[in-house]
Amino acid sequence: MAHHLSFAGKTAIVIGASMGGLLAARALANHFDQVALLERDAFPAPGEQRKGVPQSRHAHAVLAQGLEIMESYFPGLIEQLVGLGADYGDVSDKARWFHEGACHAPTHSGVNAINISRPRLEAAVRARVLALPNVQAIEGCDVLGLLATPDNARVTGVRVIRRRAHSAEESLSADLIVDTTGRGSRSPAWLEALGYDRPQEEAVKIGVTYTSCLYERRPEHIPGINALIVAAAPGNPRGGVLLSQEGNRWILTVAAYLGEQIPLDQAGLREFVRSMATPDLYDVIKDAQPVGEPVPHKIPSNLRRRYERLTRFPAGYLVMGDALCSFNPIYGQGMSVAALEARALGECLTKGEAKLAARFFKQAGKIIDIPWSTAVGNDLRFPEVEGPRTAMTKFINWYVGKLHHAAHHDAEVSVAFLKVVNLLAPPPSIMTPGIAWRVWKGNMR
Numbered sequence: 001m002a003h004h005l006s007f008a009g010k011t012a013i014v015i016g017a018s019m020g021g022l023l024a025a026r027a028l029a030n031h032f033d034q035v036a037l038l039e040r041d042a043f044p045a046p047g048e049q050r051k052g053v054p055q056s057r058h059a060h061a062v063l064a065q066g067l068e069i070m071e072s073y074f075p076g077l078i079e080q081l082v083g084l085g086a087d088y089g090d091v092s093d094k095a096r097w098f099h100e101g102a103c104h105a106p107t108h109s110g111v112n113a114i115n116i117s118r119p120r121l122e123a124a125v126r127a128r129v130l131a132l133p134n135v136q137a138i139e140g141c142d143v144l145g146l147l148a149t150p151d152n153a154r155v156t157g158v159r160v161i162r163r164r165a166h167s168a169e170e171s172l173s174a175d176l177i178v179d180t181t182g183r184g185s186r187s188p189a190w191l192e193a194l195g196y197d198r199p200q201e202e203a204v205k206i207g208v209t210y211t212s213c214l215y216e217r218r219p220e221h222i223p224g225i226n227a228l229i230v231a232a233a234p235g236n237p238r239g240g241v242l243l244s245q246e247g248n249r250w251i252l253t254v255a256a257y258l259g260e261q262i263p264l265d266q267a268g269l270r271e272f273v274r275s276m277a278t279p280d281l282y283d284v285i286k287d288a289q290p291v292g293e294p295v296p297h298k299i300p301s302n303l304r305r306r307y308e309r310l311t312r313f314p315a316g317y318l319v320m321g322d323a324l325c326s327f328n329p330i331y332g333q334g335m336s337v338a339a340l341e342a343r344a345l346g347e348c349l350t351k352g353e354a355k356l357a358a359r360f361f362k363q364a365g366k367i368i369d370i371p372w373s374t375a376v377g378n379d380l381r382f383p384e385v386e387g388p389r390t391a392m393t394k395f396i397n398w399y400v401g402k403l404h405h406a407a408h409h410d411a412e413v414s415v416a417f418l419k420v421v422n423l424l425a426p427p428p429s430i431m432t433p434g435i436a437w438r439v440w441k442g443n444m445r
Helices: 019-028 064-073 077-083 118-130 187-193 266-274 280-285 334-350 356-379 391-407 411-421 427-431 433-443
Strands: 003-005 011-015 034-038 087-090 095-099 112-115 135-138 141-148 155-162 170-173 176-179 200-216 227-230 238-245 249-256 290-306 317-319
Touching: 011 019, 011 155, 019 034, 019 064, 019 118, 019 176, 019 334, 064 077, 064 112, 064 334, 077 087, 077 112, 077 118, 095 391, 112 238, 118 135, 141 187, 155 176, 200 266, 200 356, 227 280, 238 280, 249 266, 249 280, 266 280, 266 290, 290 356, 317 356, 334 356, 356 391, 356 427, 391 411, 391 427, 391 433, 411 427, 411 433, 427 433
Parallel strands: 003 170, 011 034, 011 176, 034 135, 095 227, 176 317
Antiparallel strands: 087 112, 141 155, 155 170, 200 249, 200 290, 227 238, 238 249
């Protein structure tokens, strides 16, 4: 017989304590007496890898907009991360962006980003969330399904089992349950079991493979620069980044489209990096000392679940983060989109809980539209990637190509692009008359 656990006061449950779940819990803590984070893994020591986050061994970016939200939720976080060895600086001044044959002209853009490993960032955020008096985590806990009212109109809790010997099924009730379990979310099946439609899914197959490796960072390596970004292009569908990390290390993450296998030995990996459109990455790693072995990762598709289009949805339940939309990670959007969604969740709760799901999914859909159009639009430049290419997509990709050419010499054009990349400005901002004029002028050179 399942036994029942209960919490005092008004309660929220978050399923999954990865970055999306931690940010959701932080937003919910302002509105609920108790927030319970359910996580199937055991939390590792700070900075160590966690089994349920295979992507954590690869380069991660917190875009400027996401970082601003995190800092507002956890005042002093940036300073704390810098104290742990993170590199904080201007995304133009301290980075080199290689697109369409050359690097963008660097400048002081006023847009700042932080370079830190995913495990170290997650540990810092997790410690801040769990320090809140009304948040608790239950580790080693698998969610088996949802509990609902007799008419299935409201989700009232979850069925769970602990990952230890002789565990019996338990039920936990809550006023609101939020699924942040990522791309593999079981919400579509759980909703179907309650008599609701599954959300429509949109997938753009990209067959991206990743390989990452850490290297020792030496003072003579590209002094003053903490990031090299080499964009893949249709003529050379290989791209990569080299980002500084705490502990005087570099992380190299290289990606190939369409299922190409990246070698997992040092000599093969170096040759792969040498084949890229610019020698910038190769020049640093060719004689750098590796720290550990190269590790692979695969992303089959950009995947979006259209919860905002469902006409029926149970009260007391929400889906967030990668469980709503998981992007090609090369654009580094996931954590920042989760931060934007957490902020939107807080705004929706401030207005009460009536029609919460409909209001939240509508807002989340608008948040996702921008990075989705950027990621998918960019991926559709590769002729082998299958997907609908509207006249607008083709025009934007043509225009962005011209924008990069202009940005090789015009830092103002580059900053307009970097603000969009960092979710600080909407995509149409790169087409304002002033920027369009500079793009035209830059292509007349």
